[in-house]
Amino acid sequence: xxxxxxxxxxxxxxxxxxxxxxxxxxxxxxxxxxxxxxxxxxxxxxxxxxxxxxxxxxxxxxxxxxxxxxxxxxxxxxxxxxxxxxxxxxxxxxxxxxxxxxxxxxxxxxxxxxxxxxxxxxxxxxxxxxxxxxxxxxxxxxxxxxxxxxxxxxxxxxxxxxxxxxxxxxxxxxxxxxxxxxxxxxxxxxxxxxxxxxxxxxxxxxxxxxxxxxxxxxxxxxxxxxxxxxxxxxxxxxxxxxxxxxxxxxxxxxxxxxxxxxxxxxxxxxxxxxxxxxxxxxxxxxxxxxxxxxxxxxxxxxxxxxxxxxxxxxxxxxxxxxxxxxxxxxxxxxxxxxxxxxxxxxxxxxxxxxxxxxxxxxxxxxxxxxxxxxxxxxxxxxxxxxxxxxxxxxxxxxxxxxxxxxxxxxxxxxxxxxxxxxxxxxxxxxxxxxxxxxxxxxxxxxxxxxxxxxxxxxxxxxxxxxxxxxxxxxxxxxxxxxxxxxxxxxxxxxxxxxxxxxxxxxxxxxxxxxxxxxxxxxxxxxxxxxxxxxxxxxxxxxxxxxxxxxxxxxxxxxxxxxxxxxxxxxxxxxxxxxxxxxxxxxxxxxxxxxxxxxxxxxxxxxxxxxxxxxxxxxxxxxxxxxxxxxxxxxxxxxxxxxxxxxxxxxxxxxxxxxxxxxxxxxxxxxxxxxxxxxxxxxxxxxxxxxxxxxxxxxxxxxxxxxxxxxxxxxxxxxxxxxxxxxxxxxxxxxxxxxxxxxxxxxxxxxxxxxxxxxxxxxxxxxxxxxxxxxxxxxxxxxxxxxxxxxxxxxxxxxxxxxxxxxxxxxxxxxxxxxxxxxxxxxxxxxxxxxxxxxxxxxxxxxxxxxxxxxxxxxxxxxxxxxxxxxxxxxxxxxxxxxxxxxxxxxxxxxxxxxxxxxxxxxxxxxxxxxxxxxxxxxxxxxxxxxxxxxxxxxxxxxxxxxxxxxxxxxxxxxxxxxxxx
Numbered sequence: 001x002x003x004x005x006x007x008x009x010x011x012x013x014x015x016x017x018x019x020x021x022x023x024x025x026x027x028x029x030x031x032x033x034x035x036x037x038x039x040x041x042x043x044x045x046x047x048x049x050x051x052x053x054x055x056x057x058x059x060x061x062x063x064x065x066x067x068x069x070x071x072x073x074x075x076x077x078x079x080x081x082x083x084x085x086x087x088x089x090x091x092x093x094x095x096x097x098x099x100x101x102x103x104x105x106x107x108x109x110x111x112x113x114x115x116x117x118x119x120x121x122x123x124x125x126x127x128x129x130x131x132x133x134x135x136x137x138x139x140x141x142x143x144x145x146x147x148x149x150x151x152x153x154x155x156x157x158x159x160x161x162x163x164x165x166x167x168x169x170x171x172x173x174x175x176x177x178x179x180x181x182x183x184x185x186x187x188x189x190x191x192x193x194x195x196x197x198x199x200x201x202x203x204x205x206x207x208x209x210x211x212x213x214x215x216x217x218x219x220x221x222x223x224x225x226x227x228x229x230x231x232x233x234x235x236x237x238x239x240x241x242x243x244x245x246x247x248x249x250x251x252x253x254x255x256x257x258x259x260x261x262x263x264x265x266x267x268x269x270x271x272x273x274x275x276x277x278x279x280x281x282x283x284x285x286x287x288x289x290x291x292x293x294x295x296x297x298x299x300x301x302x303x304x305x306x307x308x309x310x311x312x313x314x315x316x317x318x319x320x321x322x323x324x325x326x327x328x329x330x331x332x333x334x335x336x337x338x339x340x341x342x343x344x345x346x347x348x349x350x351x352x353x354x355x356x357x358x359x360x361x362x363x364x365x366x367x368x369x370x371x372x373x374x375x376x377x378x379x380x381x382x383x384x385x386x387x388x389x390x391x392x393x394x395x396x397x398x399x400x401x402x403x404x405x406x407x408x409x410x411x412x413x414x415x416x417x418x419x420x421x422x423x424x425x426x427x428x429x430x431x432x433x434x435x436x437x438x439x440x441x442x443x444x445x446x447x448x449x450x451x452x453x454x455x456x457x458x459x460x461x462x463x464x465x466x467x468x469x470x471x472x473x474x475x476x477x478x479x480x481x482x483x484x485x486x487x488x489x490x491x492x493x494x495x496x497x498x499x500x501x502x503x504x505x506x507x508x509x510x511x512x513x514x515x516x517x518x519x520x521x522x523x524x525x526x527x528x529x530x531x532x533x534x535x536x537x538x539x540x541x542x543x544x545x546x547x548x549x550x551x552x553x554x555x556x557x558x559x560x561x562x563x564x565x566x567x568x569x570x571x572x573x574x575x576x577x578x579x580x581x582x583x584x585x586x587x588x589x590x591x592x593x594x595x596x597x598x599x600x601x602x603x604x605x606x607x608x609x610x611x612x613x614x615x616x617x618x619x620x621x622x623x624x625x626x627x628x629x630x631x632x633x634x635x636x637x638x639x640x641x642x643x644x645x646x647x648x649x650x651x652x653x654x655x656x657x658x659x660x661x662x663x664x665x666x667x668x669x670x671x672x673x674x675x676x677x678x679x680x681x682x683x684x685x686x687x688x689x690x691x692x693x694x695x696x697x698x699x700x701x702x703x704x705x706x707x708x709x710x711x712x713x714x715x716x717x718x719x720x721x722x723x724x725x726x727x728x729x730x731x732x733x734x735x736x737x738x739x740x741x742x743x744x745x746x747x748x749x750x751x752x753x754x755x756x757x758x759x760x761x762x763x764x765x766x767x768x769x770x771x772x773x774x775x776x777x778x779x780x781x782x783x784x785x786x787x788x789x790x791x792x793x794x795x796x797x798x799x800x801x802x803x804x805x806x807x808x809x810x811x812x813x814x815x816x817x818x819x820x821x822x823x824x825x826x827x828x829x830x831x832x833x834x835x836x837x838x839x840x841x842x843x844x845x846x847x848x849x850x851x852x853x854x855x856x857x858x859x860x861x862x863x864x865x866x867x868x869x870x871x872x873x874x875x876x877x878x879x880x881x882x883x884x885x886x887x888x889x890x891x892x893x894x895x896x897x898x899x900x901x902x903x904x905x906x907x908x909x910x911x912x913x914x915x916x917x918x919x920x921x922x923x924x925x926x927x928x929x930x931x932x933x934x935x936x937x938x939x940x941x942x943x944x945x946x947x948x949x950x951x952x953x954x955x956x957x958x959x960x961x962x963x964x965x
């Protein structure tokens with residue numbers, strides 16, 4: 001410094017410049033930038049080009065002098081005018097940037113050219129850049145590469161870096177990534193941060209060099225150590241991912257922070273993400289929003305987008321969807337496709353902005369025009385639905401195709417859908433399957449679902465339920481509730497997978513945990529049935545309730561059933577009806593049908609059969625088989641509607657056509673009886689058979705009856721017994737009764753009265769009157785059970801309490817005789833009366849007897865004769881006999897022995913012993929008939945064969961006297 005000073009004092013320009021540099025750097029003297037500028041000025045004043053250049057730099061930066069870019073440009077110009085290459089480069093830059101001079105890129109290129117012509121590396125590099133981008137010269141990438149090469153050959157780092165880029169891209173030179181890596185390396189060796197970063201990228205990707213992520217991290221580190229923000233960001237990513245370095249999210253956050261502190265927008269964004277996620281720093285969403293805001297304030301589109309998201313979600317800031325839309329708009333205005341797409345969705349939904357689907361379509365279009373796959377896909381959706389644009393499915397398919405070509409999963413899925421449906425394209429299920437497959441490979445849930453479905457159906461691909469289950473499983477693993485439900489059903493049924501009800505319940509549970517009503521309902525059913533889980537009807541009701549609370553009709557119906565039956569909840573038929581009503585109000589057929597049933601029976605609502613029929617009708621109109629059956633029943637009986645058996649048969653037929661077993665049974669019954677249809681027992685048997693084939697107990701029982709009687713089928717009592725057995729095994733009361741009857745008679749099975757009694761008992765326990773009566777008969781007679789007349793009376797009583805006439809007659813008989821109960825003839829008469837009121841011949845006959853003898857009623861022989869007549873008119877042998885007796889005696893009727901003989905004959909023809917005996921006497925005496933002792937003896941014989949004492953006595957007398965025998 002002392003020596004430079006001596007030279008400077010003599011006015012030596014170089015001495016002045018060198019001493020100025022010592023003052024500028026504080027080397028050998030106390031640092032003094034003002035003194036430095038003064039010394040540079042002295043050299044410049046002598047016309048020294050270097051002095052002019054360095055003084056120009058002081059004025060440009062405002063170091064040691066008041067900043068003055070015009071003065072700086074003037075000084076650079078003076079050096080340039082002397083042909084000084086550095087001066088030419090510096091003033092060229094001022095013209096390029098319009099700094100201190102009017103911007104003039106042509107002038108800038110000319111000045112860089114002058115420096116380049118002198119072989120100045122910086123001039124060659126800058127002129128190369130001008131040719132590279134067509135700035136101030138006609139674009140010429142070959143010329144650019146040549147100039148970068150000249151600078152590179154002189155060891156100019158920027159020249160090496162840019163020539164490397166040209167080789168990497170094949171721009172102006174033949175592409176050569178190895179050469180590119182070599183050039184980046186030369187720049188990197190000179191501590192060129194860009195060279196270090198790009199060479200790092202080459203090592204990270206194995207491009208032009210052997211892949212080496214450790215080397216890549218090392219190079220990123222060198223750039224970061226120079227304070228290069230991009231180097232810091234990329235190195236941070238390596239630490240975050242544990243790539244080439246030991247994973248260290250704290251170090252990653254620190255590096256992102258350094259880049260952010262330099263005001264680098266990308267650094268601010270990624271550092272914000274670390275705070276948002278609590279990764280390497282304590283989670284702080286407010287700090288994250290602040291950092292995103294800094295990037296946004298710089299006009300960074302991504303910063304605007306992520307800050308908008310924070311406002312949209314109210315994360316780290318007060319929620320403000322208007323502010324969010326404004327920020328998305330700023331990004332969109334910069335042409336950012338993501339911002340355009342998100343803003344479009346805001347307009348589509350009317351979120352933070354006035355809803356405007358035309359504007360939404362316009363924004364999707366802008367993104368699509370940039371080749372943004374999401375924009376293309378969304379615009380395709382707008383064209384498909386005709387939302388914001390005129391509907392155009394061809395255009396929609398075209399846009400989906402563009403997105404699909406970029407590997408956009410949603411685009412592939414949507415285009416697949418178009419091909420499957422033949423919408424906007426020629427239908428092609430094979431192509432659809434291919435596109436679903438591409439989207440599915442990316443884990444697209446809907447594509448996995450659709451591809452699974454077509455694999456399951458064999459549509460466009462070979463049918464493969466195993467593959468379908470695998471695809472549904474992938475979607476389910478993503479948490480897709482619908483796929484979890486579908487896969488659960490496959491496990492439940494063992495379709496495409498090994499049956500596993502535990503796994504099925506687990507999958508239903510996953511869907512239920514997401515609040516999916518379908519999952520809640522299916523899991524509820526599993527708990528109700530104890531399939532795959534421990535049976536728990538309380539839990540089932542709770543799950544049905546969750547689905548019902550979401551307004552899900554099936555949830556309402558299933559919960560209604562629980563309340564109706566008191567299963568898992570306290571029984572509450574009012575609540576059940578209310579729930580069925582909610583489902584019915586949604587137009588749900590099953591809800592309408594069940595609510596109709598409640599109105600029909602008056603359970604939980606005021607009974608209203610008209611309302612019931614109306615509700616059954618609504619369900620029937622939707623094709624609901626239950627509704628069709630129930631409405632058919634209403635028309636058959638004329639309940640709530642005008643009776644119409646033809647309409648009833650038609651409705652049963654509709655249900656039967658759907659394969660509904662109840663419909664098949666009911667229609668079979670109509671054909672069997674010729675009610676509403678032409679009688680056809682063959683058709684009846686066929687319909688019962690269809691129901692039976694589905695395992696329907698009623699169908700099995702009815703078909704069994706047809707085989708037993710040989711109606712519509714060839715008689716086969718073995719087959720009949722077998723069918724009754726199938727129905728009985730399902731707990732069908734009529735099946736149990738009929739099978740019991742077969743065992744009692746030894747019909748189609750080996751006779752077994754014990755087994756018969758057991759089956760009657762099962763039917764009786766279900767309230768089957770025939771079972772109760774026949775089991776009562778068994779206990780009364782001690783046949784197949786230990787005789788127990790008390791038990792017999794109890795069973796007859798149960799049948800009687802149900803209003804069964806036969807039960808009433810039998811119970812009346814027990815009271816009349818005091819068998820199994822305390823004798824009570826009044827009660828007996830009352831029971832016979834109930835049976836008689838129903839038109840039961842046995843009841844009429846027995847009540848007639850009570851009136852004849854004044855037993856339990858005031859004696860009234862006229863009333864007695866009338867009742868015997870009613871029984872006789874129905875062909876009742878006892879009634880015929882008793883009325884015959886009344887006619888013979890003129891008791892309660894005008895005496896008429898001819899009528900008496902006629903009635904005795906009718907009873908005798910049915911094997912009635914008393915009828916045979918008394919008719920025999922009429923023939924013997926010729927009273928009411930032509931005397932015929934042969935006929936008399938024959939009739940006495942028939943009565944005698946049945947053990948009738950009068951018959952035996954009179955027949956003995958005939959043999960003794962040789963009369964008629």
